[in-house]
Amino acid sequence: MSFLGQHAPADLAxxxxxxxxxxxxxxxxxxxLTQxxxxxxxxxxxxxxxxEQGYINRCTPQQQPYLFALLRTPLEQxxxxxxxDEIFQAMPSLYGETxxxxxxxxxxxxxxxxxxxxxxxxxxxxxxxLLTRREQAAFLLPTPEFRRNALGTRFADPARARANWGSSDHADALAKRLARDELWDEEVRHQALELDLPVLQVDGSRSVAELADELAAMFHLRDMRGMART
Known part of the structure; x- marks a missing residue:
């Protein structure tokens, strides 16, 4: 039995x-925003x-079949x-494996x-x-243009691109990554709507500070700047 199956959701919440x-x-x-x-x-x-690195030694082919298969697949492949769509359907996260x-x-x-x-x-x-109230979780979804700019900048570094995609065609890999991520966003949006959980669209029109303010209010966080912890 999985770890989650051994505990009542109400107790974990x-x-x-x-x-x-x-x-x-x-x-x-x-x-x-987290920082x-x-x-x-x-x-x-x-x-x-x-x-994530710590999950590797804990996964088994029985409990985490998609992750187990992914770890044994070379980066290029x-x-x-x-x-x-095939890459999306093979994502371990789609099945809650980790x-x-x-x-x-x-x-x-x-x-x-x-x-x-x-x-x-x-x-x-x-x-x-596992939530005691819906505002404990927020799902941030970027617009396609915002993500394209963000990932284009991130993977402009050849070393970082190789670390993610090996020696495969990086332009093709990025295109597939963007398409896969759109499918992931659709799944997140659908589930969040169905479960009435907060979704925030990120399009660059609001600053990090403004988004952080909204999340802090949603999460009921106390501003500790200038205060010493006891």
């Missing part, structure tokens, strides 16, 4: 009542990208010979102050049963 979640689409500025909120409000951050690892990790962290989860992999249907 109670134990995770101090946790706030930022998820959604790639290139929406989630990490930038801003953490500095303002003295939050402990759970970085899903950094934590992850983006070549498949359509964007969400149990996130919860396991969160339960080991101190609960004396809010914890902010920055995790692209979290879907609304995974986190919804």
């Amino acid at each position: 109670r134990r995770l009542a101090h946790v706030r979640w930022i998820a959604g689409g790639t290139g929406a500025g989630k990490s930038t 801003s909120l953490a500095e303002r409000h003295d939050l402990l951050v759970y970085d899903g990208d950094r934590a 992850r983006w070549t010979g498949r359509t964007a 969400f149990g690892f996130v919860i396991e990790d969160l339960l080991t962290l101190p609960a004396d102050r809010p914890v902010l989860v920055d995790d692209f992999r979290t879907l609304p249907r995974d986190v919804a049963p």
Whole structure:
């Protein structure tokens, strides 16, 4: 039985009542907003990208078949010979394969102050049963143009592009990445609407500070700037 299957959702929701979640689409500025909120409000951050390495030794072909298969696929083959839809359908996150690892990790962290989860992999249907109120989670979805600019800048660095796509055609890989991410956004938007969870569109018209203000109010965070922790 999986970790989540061993615990009642109501009990986990109670134990995770101090946790706030930022998820959604790639290139929406989630990490930038997380950093801003953490500095303002003295939050402990759970970085899903950094934590992912720790999932590898815990995955099994039975519980995480898509992740297990992905880890055994060379970088080049992850983006070549498949359509964007096929790549999307093979995403471990689409099936919540690593969400149990996130919860396991969160339960080991101190609960004396809010914890902010920055995790692209979290879907609304995974986190919804673990919320005591809907405003504990927000899903940021960038407009296609905003994401295209963000990822174009990010992967303009050849070393970073190689680290993600190996020696495959980087222009083709980026095009498939953008198309896959659009499919992911559609899934997130559909689930969030169905579950009445907050979605914020990111198009560059508002500053990081303005978005952080909105999230802070939604998350009921106290501004700790200039105050010493006791």
